[in-house]
Amino acid sequence: MKNGREVVIAGVGLTRFNSYDGQKDDRPYKEYYDLGSEAILDALENAGMAWTDIEAAFCGSVYCGTASGHQTIEKVGMTGIPIVNVENACSSGSSAFRLAYQMIAAGVYDIVIAAGFEKMPRGFIQSTSWPEWQRLMGFNVQPASYAMQTVRYMEETGATEEDFARVTVKNRKNGALNPKARLQKPVTVEEVLASRMIAKPLRLLNACPLADGGSAVILCSKDKLKSKAKTVTVAASVLTSGTYGHTYGGGSVKIKKQDTINYSADMAWNTAGLGPEDVDVVQAYDTMSSGELWDLEELGFCGKGEAPRLLREGHFDLNGKLPVNTDGGLMSRGHPLGATALAQIIEIYRQLRDEAGSRQVSGAKVGLAHAMGAGPNSGIVILKR
Amino acid sequence: MKNGREVVIAGVGLTRFNSYDGQKDDRPYKEYYDLGSEAILDALENAGMAWTDIEAAFCGSVYCGTASGHQTIEKVGMTGIPIVNVENACSSGSSAFRLAYQMIAAGVYDIVIAAGFEKMPRGFIQSTSWPEWQRLMGFNVQPASYAMQTVRYMEETGATEEDFARVTVKNRKNGALNPKARLQKPVTVEEVLASRMIAKPLRLLNACPLADGGSAVILCSKDKLKSKAKTVTVAASVLTSGTYGHTYGGGSVKIKKQDTINYSADMAWNTAGLGPEDVDVVQAYDTMSSGELWDLEELGFCGKGEAPRLLREGHFDLNGKLPVNTDGGLMSRGHPLGATALAQIIEIYRQLRDEAGSRQVSGAKVGLAHAMGAGPNSGIVILKR
Numbered sequence: 200m201k202n203g204r205e206v207v208i209a210g211v212g213l214t215r216f217n218s219y220d221g222q223k224d225d226r227p228y229k230e231y232y233d234l235g236s237e238a239i240l241d242a243l244e245n246a247g248m249a250w251t252d253i254e255a256a257f258c259g260s261v262y263c264g265t266a267s268g269h270q271t272i273e274k275v276g277m278t279g280i281p282i283v284n285v286e287n288a289c290s291s292g293s294s295a296f297r298l299a300y301q302m303i304a305a306g307v308y309d310i311v312i313a314a315g316f317e318k319m320p321r322g323f324i325q326s327t328s329w330p331e332w333q334r335l336m337g338f339n340v341q342p343a344s345y346a347m348q349t350v351r352y353m354e355e356t357g358a359t360e361e362d363f364a365r366v367t368v369k370n371r372k373n374g375a376l377n378p379k380a381r382l383q384k385p386v387t388v389e390e391v392l393a394s395r396m397i398a399k400p401l402r403l404l405n406a407c408p409l410a411d412g413g414s415a416v417i418l419c420s421k422d423k424l425k426s427k428a429k430t431v432t433v434a435a436s437v438l439t440s441g442t443y444g445h446t447y448g449g450g451s452v453k454i455k456k457q458d459t460i461n462y463s464a465d466m467a468w469n470t471a472g473l474g475p476e477d478v479d480v481v482q483a484y485d486t487m488s489s490g491e492l493w494d495l496e497e498l499g500f501c502g503k504g505e506a507p508r509l510l511r512e513g514h515f516d517l518n519g520k521l522p523v524n525t526d527g528g529l530m531s532r533g534h535p536l537g538a539t540a541l542a543q544i545i546e547i548y549r550q551l552r553d554e555a556g557s558r559q560v561s562g563a564k565v566g567l568a569h570a571m572g573a574g575p576n577s578g579i580v581i582l583k584r
Numbered sequence: 585m586k587n588g589r590e591v592v593i594a595g596v597g598l599t600r601f602n603s604y605d606g607q608k609d610d611r612p613y614k615e616y617y618d619l620g621s622e623a624i625l626d627a628l629e630n631a632g633m634a635w636t637d638i639e640a641a642f643c644g645s646v647y648c649g650t651a652s653g654h655q656t657i658e659k660v661g662m663t664g665i666p667i668v669n670v671e672n673a674c675s676s677g678s679s680a681f682r683l684a685y686q687m688i689a690a691g692v693y694d695i696v697i698a699a700g701f702e703k704m705p706r707g708f709i710q711s712t713s714w715p716e717w718q719r720l721m722g723f724n725v726q727p728a729s730y731a732m733q734t735v736r737y738m739e740e741t742g743a744t745e746e747d748f749a750r751v752t753v754k755n756r757k758n759g760a761l762n763p764k765a766r767l768q769k770p771v772t773v774e775e776v777l778a779s780r781m782i783a784k785p786l787r788l789l790n791a792c793p794l795a796d797g798g799s800a801v802i803l804c805s806k807d808k809l810k811s812k813a814k815t816v817t818v819a820a821s822v823l824t825s826g827t828y829g830h831t832y833g834g835g836s837v838k839i840k841k842q843d844t845i846n847y848s849a850d851m852a853w854n855t856a857g858l859g860p861e862d863v864d865v866v867q868a869y870d871t872m873s874s875g876e877l878w879d880l881e882e883l884g885f886c887g888k889g890e891a892p893r894l895l896r897e898g899h900f901d902l903n904g905k906l907p908v909n910t911d912g913g914l915m916s917r918g919h920p921l922g923a924t925a926l927a928q929i930i931e932i933y934r935q936l937r938d939e940a941g942s943r944q945v946s947g948a949k950v951g952l953a954h955a956m957g958a959g960p961n962s963g964i965v966i967l968k969r
Contacts, residue, residue, distance in 0.1 A: 265646055266673045269825055269959030279847055281823040282961060283679050286669040288651045294668050298683070305690035438666040440654055462664055574654030576667060 210246025293578025374527020595631025678963025759912020795918025
């Protein structure tokens with residue numbers, strides 16, 4: 200099927216990303232379903248809709264346990280609608296968004312909510328999602344596998360630890376302008392380089408902070424939307440899995456994780472009928488700050504190895520040619536897995552509606568959000584106004 | 585959108601449901617991804633398809649951890665297709681099946697796989713999926729909440745512990761004919777009534793056994809199917825959530841879980857344009873044996889409180905008027921959460937193709953499978969040949 204009906208975002212909701220552990224006054228205790236339902240009610244208000252308008256719900260989460268979307272929606276109202284819980288690691292939100300998009304585009308439903316939420320586990324988070332041989336080699340924690348990819352990236356491109364520090368500095372600077380971000384204090388290159396080594400060459404301040412949060416996006420068929428003021432259209436919503444490893448019955452073997460990004464990016468550009476040159480604002484995937492650099496390259500925003508230089512030249516700054524992670528990215532906003540990808544999409548939506556306040560990218564018309572998840576899986580959303 | 589394109593099942597795959605803990609010769613050690621990939625390869629062979637024919641995968645699981653579908657498919661071949669992991673408790677398989685069905689019916693894809701797999705946790709399984717007030721009251725384990733519903737059912741209908749024992753006896757008798765079942769030995773009413781009390785009035789042999797397993801169903805648009813011999817068509821695939829509890833912005837309050845089944849059943853009959861009288865074989869939801877009785881009533885196969893008498897009269901036996909749980913049901917086949925609902929669908933498929941061997945229901949043309957999940961959510965699939 201070609202793209203089908205035009206799908207727009209009718210409303211969005213987002214909690215502050217924070218550590219909701221009840222340990223400090225500004226960190227009240229909240230469960231994932233408190234955060235998820237808060238975001239859903241926020242989105243309904245933003246869209247000017249009632250809960251009974253919603254025909255189906257796709258809920259993204261990773262660590263919340265059984266039937267978490269139902270638990271969350273129980274706080275909003277049980278109306279009998281189909282609720283599907285989606286677990287696609289860091290791309291859970293993109294995956295939930297994409298199901299909502301596909302269903303509306305294909306005419307199955309008119310109005311669907313995609314919600315994401317997470318109360319992050321505390322302590323050592325061991326990923327079960329790597330192939331067995333990689334786990335045996337100690338790749339079952341995120342920084343370890345990112346460190347390997349980062350070393351390779353340094354060797355191939357000449358990127359330095361200072362370049363990765365600059366990603367953190369840029370994103371923390373943007374995050375300081377975002378009242379919803381987990382961390383709202385800027386840092387310097389020196390502070391990043393002086394922070395504790397986690398997995399060489401990556402340091403503590405190269406890693407995104409732990410945060411809990413909720414996010415929600417209401418998608419709607421354009422012809423069913425009552426108010427059409429400043430509509431934001433979904434130009435593409437793409438989800439791919441890895442293209443490396445053996446293939447049953449033959450097939451090529453690829454080994455770099457980046458190939459997956461490139462593959463999904465090609466698909467997204469084709470679907471949208473747009474190219475990197477059309478994009479005004481990007482939310483890239485910066486779970487570790489080095490990743491943002493190769494992400495921008497693999498998405499096609501610059502050539503391989505060019506991102507560190509462009510970053511140094513201010514190209515990706517808020518007032519640069521292509522502002523990246525305008526809300527602070529994972530690095531500053533924080534990374535509650537199920538809520539992250541929808542938060543990225545919400546930031547693009549706000550930018551395209553001129554609602555981003557002090558971090559507004561002037562005249563932004565097209566934006567892209569990318570979340571890379573374990574598996575691997577890659578979710579890209581392109582919005583246009 | 586009305587039903588859309590005709591969707592058929594092109595092939596199915598199923599492992600033996602067993603305890604794959606490596607503790608006995610007939611219980612080799614297997615991980616969930618071993619079981620899931622075995623079922624997928626089995627389904628491909630059954631459909632006469634190559635893995636590269638599959639355009640998307642929806643994978644149902646509950647306890648497998650992050651990106652479990654990707655881990656499973658990594659053993660089959662990473663071809664870049666969208667993989668979405670679905671967690672809808674005991675209805676995870678129905679939910680994965682339904683997404684595949686909706687996408688094909690709406691023209692998004694032509695060939696999609698729905699897979700389910702589970703390696704069940706050992707020891708005490710605490711459900712996180714009940715509302716907080718229910719958990720505080722000790723309802724966070726399945727037998728406790730079923731016991732409450734069972735007591736109510738007894739009071740309303742006059743059903744007895746002997747009736748629940750008869751459900752177990754029937755299903756274990758059917759399971760003895762199913763080489764894929766976890767338990768393949770029949771039991772007597774006396775044995776059930778002499779088994780250990782778990783949550784009054786439910787005993788050990790009123791509960792389904794722990795089992796690991798994998799299941800997979802390949803769905804296809806009918807016009808794309810090469811071989812049309814003995815095609816089985818999806819007449820309905822329905823998923824609903826609860827209709828009880830408070831509703832944001834007003835709405836009615838209902839309190840019995842059974843209402844959810846009734847609601848989804850009405851939707852399924854309407855979608856299929858069929859009624860209970862058209863059905864030749866049923867896979868009902870018997871996680872605790874008492875549940876099968878009210879399930880059959882709420883699905884519309886008999887009036888409220890009539891199921892115990894019909895059961896006593898042999899109505900639901902393999903050679904009765906409406907054979908129920910012909911493969912042994914959860915009670916005998918076992919209940920690996922993510923794999924269960926697709927196993928139910930596979931049994932209906934086999935029955936409608938006259939491939940059920942010694943448990944074949946002669947001339948079966950229409951069958952229904954129902955899985956009830958926490959949340960609550962209810963998934964019904966009606967197949968017809």
